Amino acid sequence: VPELVSRCYGDYVELLDDLERSGWLDGLPVVAPTPDLVARFVDASGMDEAAVVGELAVRDVVATVGDVAVCGVLAGCRPEYARAVVAAAQAFFAPPVNAHCTTATLAGAAHLVVLNGDVRRQLQVNCTDGCLGVGTRANATIGRALRLIIRNVCHSVPGEQDRGTFNSPLKIGFCFGEDEEGSTWAALHEERGVTDSSAATVYPTAWWSTFRRVPDCSAEAFLDDFASFVRCKPVQPDEFLGESRSIVFVIGPEHRALLADRGWSKADVRAYLHPLVTAPSDVDRIGAPPRSTHLAPLDARRHGMYPTGQPVFEVAIPRPENLLLVGAGGRGRDSSKVLYPHLGSAVTVGF
Amino acid sequence: MSLFGVPLAAAGGCEVVALGGRRRVIGTRTLAKRASSLDGAVLALIDNTKNSPHFPRAVIDALCDSYPIDRVLWIVKESMSVPLEAEAWNSVRAEATVAVTMYGECGSCSSQSIRDALELEWSGIPAVCIAHEALAPSIDAMEAISGAPGYPYLRVTFPTQPNAPLSPAECRHWATTLTPAIAGLLVACPVPGGDRRA
Numbered sequence: 001v002p003e004l005v006s007r008c009y010g011d012y013v014e015l016l017d018d019l020e021r022s023g024w025l026d027g028l029p030v031v032a033p034t035p036d037l038v039a040r041f042v043d044a045s046g047m048d049e050a051a052v053v054g055e056l057a058v059r060d061v062v063a064t065v066g067d068v069a070v071c072g073v074l075a076g077c078r079p080e081y082a083r084a085v086v087a088a089a090q091a092f093f094a095p096p097v098n099a100h101c102t103t104a105t106l107a108g109a110a111h112l113v114v115l116n117g118d119v120r121r122q123l124q125v126n127c128t129d130g131c132l133g134v135g136t137r138a139n140a141t142i143g144r145a146l147r148l149i150i151r152n153v154c155h156s157v158p159g160e161q162d163r164g165t166f167n168s169p170l171k172i173g174f175c176f177g178e179d180e181e182g183s184t185w186a187a188l189h190e191e192r193g194v195t196d197s198s199a200a201t202v203y204p205t206a207w208w209s210t211f212r213r214v215p216d217c218s219a220e221a222f223l224d225d226f227a228s229f230v231r232c233k234p235v236q237p238d239e240f241l242g243e244s245r246s247i248v249f250v251i252g253p254e255h256r257a258l259l260a261d262r263g264w265s266k267a268d269v270r271a272y273l274h275p276l277v278t279a280p281s282d283v284d285r286i287g288a289p290p291r292s293t294h295l296a297p298l299d300a301r302r303h304g305m306y307p308t309g310q311p312v313f314e315v316a317i318p319r320p321e322n323l324l325l326v327g328a329g330g331r332g333r334d335s336s337k338v339l340y341p342h343l344g345s346a347v348t349v350g351f
Numbered sequence: 352m353s354l355f356g357v358p359l360a361a362a363g364g365c366e367v368v369a370l371g372g373r374r375r376v377i378g379t380r381t382l383a384k385r386a387s388s389l390d391g392a393v394l395a396l397i398d399n400t401k402n403s404p405h406f407p408r409a410v411i412d413a414l415c416d417s418y419p420i421d422r423v424l425w426i427v428k429e430s431m432s433v434p435l436e437a438e439a440w441n442s443v444r445a446e447a448t449v450a451v452t453m454y455g456e457c458g459s460c461s462s463q464s465i466r467d468a469l470e471l472e473w474s475g476i477p478a479v480c481i482a483h484e485a486l487a488p489s490i491d492a493m494e495a496i497s498g499a500p501g502y503p504y505l506r507v508t509f510p511t512q513p514n515a516p517l518s519p520a521e522c523r524h525w526a527t528t529l530t531p532a533i534a535g536l537l538v539a540c541p542v543p544g545g546d547r548r549a
Contacts, residue, residue, distance in 0.1 A: 006366050006368050007366070008366045009366075011365065033368045034365065058434060058463065059496050060497065066368075073368075100433075101460075105432075105459045157492070161462065163457070163489045164458070239430060240428075241430065
């Protein structure tokens with residue numbers, strides 16, 4: 001692994017112009033990755049600059065801590081964010097995230113980073129009001145750092161290897177923390193086996209939608225409605241992803257209260273929802289060819305195979321534990337978010 | 352000038368750490384020698400599942416109808432945009448004399464499919480990738496990343512990018528039309544910078 005090399009510029013404007021010409025920018029200005037800032041970031045990671053964070057063999061890419069540090073500094077991260085950024089990068093390169101597929105797709109998939117554990121307080125990660133949007137440095141820059149790794153280290157440049165036809169503003173950066181203090185529910189990372197440290201969970205997502213429901217009903221009635229809502233989009237099985245296929249539900253505070261106050265744990269919710277969202281649907285009768293993952297309903301309709309009426313799709317998540325419930329968001333709108341997967345699964349890395 | 356408290360123009364300039372992912376250390380990569388003909392060839396068709404089995408079936412049938420191909424290995428991948436599984440890859444390397452990778456219909460499957468073709472070439476197996484012309488930028492990017500800019504592939508101009516809407520008869524028509532170009536790329540020396548438009 002070659003060492004990092006440096007380059008000199010006359011001033012900051014010259015630096016930005018050169019980075020723009022070279023295709024390294026995400027469209028926004030960046031912090032200059034001076035040797036001092038990069039070294040501070042590497043030091044804060046607790047790892048060697050040349051340590052390998054991950055590989056993407058199909059693109060001949062090896063990402064080191066040094067690469068991650070450059071992108072972290074460019075994104076505007078403080079040095080103390082380093083361990084979170086490195087963990088997110090390690091999760092991103094894990095096979096279930098399907099890094100080539102989810103960063104080259106026409107679908108414009110984004111990569112969500114969910115932070116859990118003490119790191120949320122230490123870095124002042126926003127987990128409540130407005131947490132999925134702008135306004136918090138840790139959320140904005142940790143998410144952006146992963147995107148710059150995807151762009152500058154993994155060569156996913158929009159219009160070139162990144163083929164997103166419309167792409168998504170979520171690809172500037174998409175990071176938030178779970179509101180672990182906001183309910184009695186077990187935290188995401190603990191449920192995924194990280195019990196003694198903070199964690200970053202990376203999840204490739206192609207589309208999200210908002211479920212609104214005033215919580216004036218039983219937990220069962222609420223979850224019945226939620227399951228119907230989730231099934232407005234299909235999630236197809238995939239042999240490569242196999243048992244890891246997952247979907248993320250970001251549950252808002254009113255909905256968490258409705259469920260938790262009635263004694264429903266995350267596991268209870270998953271056990272109730274799983275058979276509802278995975279039940280076979282009429283769409284299965286179209287007879288998609290074996291192993292085909294892309295027979296679109298409109299295509300099927302053209303062949304007269306698609307039943308009339310509103311489609312209710314199967315959400316092919318193989319196991320209840322792969323319905324990932326994350327508590328987050330602010331009060332006042334009685335809503336939750338469904339983050340549909342692209343062709344990749346969630347991966348959690350402790351740090 | 353400073354940004355977030357970092358002095359930038361002190362002493363007449365600023366020094367920054369250069370960007371860019373580390374490239375894996377790789378050996379020499381050369382394209383395969385073209386086959387002299389398809390007589391007695393063992394054809395591997397690497398099917399990435401996009402979008403129905405009718406089109407790869409039609410390509411196999413059209414090639415076998417036109418040339419005395421001895422045997423066909425129709426390999427269906429686990430997922431559209433992942434490398435071939437190790438067992439299948441070993442089987443192809445051991446048996447195939449020519450290969451077709453298909454079908455490049457989306458951003459990730461087209462770039463993976465051209466990479467499949469290149470990896471077959473690097474293993475000594477002449478290959479051709481079939482992809483829709485809308486995905487040319489994706490393929491160009493992967494060829495550049497792989498150190499093979501201009502590697503020829505077969506661009507198709509289906510009216511719709513997915514081939515699932517094509518009937519079996521339409522697939523047969525397209526496959527028959529493409530057959531000479533497929534054979535031409537397998538038995539003729541690829542010309543850097545060239546392509547074959549169907």
